[in-house]
Amino acid sequence: MSAVQQINRDDFLDGLVRCWPDVAAQDAAWLKALRARAAGRVAALHFPDRRDEEWRFTDLSALRELNFEPAPLQKLQAPFADFERLIFPEAAATRLVFVNGHYAPELSDTHDVPPGVTLAHLKGQGATHDLAASTHLAQHADVNHEVFSALNTSLFPDAALLFIAQDVVCERPLHLLFISTAQQTPLLSSPRCLIISGRNSACTLIEEYVGLGEGVTFTNAVSEIVVEEGAHMQHVRVQDEGREAFHIANNTVTLARDAHYQSINVTLGARLSRYTLGVVHHGPGTECSVDGLALISGRQLADTHSVIDHAASHGKSTQLNKCIVDESAHAVFNGKIVVRRDAQLNDARQQSRNLLLSARARVNAKPELLILADDVKCAHGATVGQLDEEQIFYLKCRGLSETAARNLLTYAFAAEVVEKIPLVSLKTRLRAVILERVHASTETA
């Protein structure tokens, strides 16, 4: 590689990471130290390109060509025009909102947060939550090797904190809403979440990323989720940023003995999005179900990389990943399952199903199994197909138009994932959004 390329390669990361001391100015010593270490890792790591196995199908060169600045604090007019539609009635007063990674008190409402549940932001707490935060923050995400996690750690302006105390069952869903706003100059947002679900607790979390305004944005999000012994957690994640947005997110989930984690990830937005999910089954008897749905069109690219790591015995994991790809869009799914040596009696199932709605649509779906234990059950399958012409004919024979038939079948494909969402209002909203997008693309076809 020539010297010129070398310099270019580092420009993008260096330009961003050098801002870290400003971001850290008010930080406690432990956090400053954390950021300094992360900034050091950013300098040592390189910006990924397609020669990296993990980025083979997802070309980040368009991102690298742009000049981003860390987003400054910005106050939105509260409540702005479209805000109502972003609120879920079930979580109307259990909501934290962040704008470009900064906490937005004027849009947040935590009145209904029950005792035993902390829904807060790192910067507002003084030293109250420092112990929990300093114990866990950046201890689960792979800051040492994964450059975007390191970049986020050096730059996040604030963090959403959700702590559920031992034995607490939180009936109300909790909503973390991250809004990115497009400005004249391209801005980088670095949202950060730390979620700790205490022993034998239960909760439902909605983590949502949306965009406001037209224009280029870059969201680089990191979430760390710890599910302690016997705790149950339901996690729905929705990404619906603008069509010019870049969205890179890393989510690391750590499961202790007998913990249950159920997650549903829905990707609708962004020009280029990458969601990396890692679930580590640390203790025996853990269960996870991680489902995904991507519905993309135009020139969108949506990439999901997951690693489900069975590091202990008697675990169970199920995964259903679905992509609906229209026009010239491109979906990537890489689902890795690891069963470590001595992690006996695990049961891991993965299904990847993909629907291509146009001749130009593309999908790269790849299971990756690394099974080192011998007494395990492991099943996986991947399909790529179009809508079934015989099903379309059957529906037309019952009076449905070609468009109505195609929409119904496309929706049905998505429904298998959407219908699992535990929040009625979110499910209803997604049904409408999906029908609307499916409809829009069949009309322009």
Place this chain on the structure above:
Amino acid sequence: MGKILLEVRNLHATVAGVEILKGFDLTVRAGEVHAIMGPNGSGKSTFSKLLAGHPAYTVTGGEVLYQGENLLALSAEERSRAGVFLAFQYPVEIPGVSNASFLRLAYNTVQKQRGGEELDPLEFDDLVREKLKLVEMEASFLERSVNEGFSGGEKKRNEILQMALLEPTLAVLDETDSGLDIDALRIVAGGVNKLLNPGNAVILVTHYQRLLNYITPQFVHVMEDGRIVKTGGKELALELEERGYDWVREEQAARQLA
């Protein structure tokens, strides 16, 4: 005599470049029941699906008039809305679409076209429960995905349920009796009989005379190699059951020699 609903004249059709229908003629009037019998592969399903508008079949000659209009100019959904109904030999499974929502969508689409009243889910529920009785189906079938995991008999009953909801003018039942046990056969046949009226007509495609013990046809046609080679009354079905199709072939060969 009822007015003519369907007139098929010298119909020729190909699938994947192979000619399957080779001069098919049939006239059906309101109030009539026709049975079409014939050996495997003679083209019965081809004719049925072509009538419903399946895109795989290309008409290469002849014409099909439905209520005096060119049926072939209409798309599958237009034919359905105009009152043509095909009960599929192999009903299609549609995972992820509940039977109830599918039936309501179909019902409302057709109602709208015919200027009838569209029903909301609650109103429709009342109607569909009434119709379920006709085919002795449990209401639990409404919650399941369309035909998914249904037994053969359940699928066929679901077809007749759709027929009951859409009230077609011309129904083609393609082997709706195949694979049914005697109880299911009685139920399905009973349902069809209740739907018959002087204004509509049914074409029964079948291999078995036993269906005709329950639904009495005025005409029985024998189909062979893409055309109707013999037409008789309901006693012809008994004769076919007893003697098979060979004698029809021989009779036809003799006629061609003469």
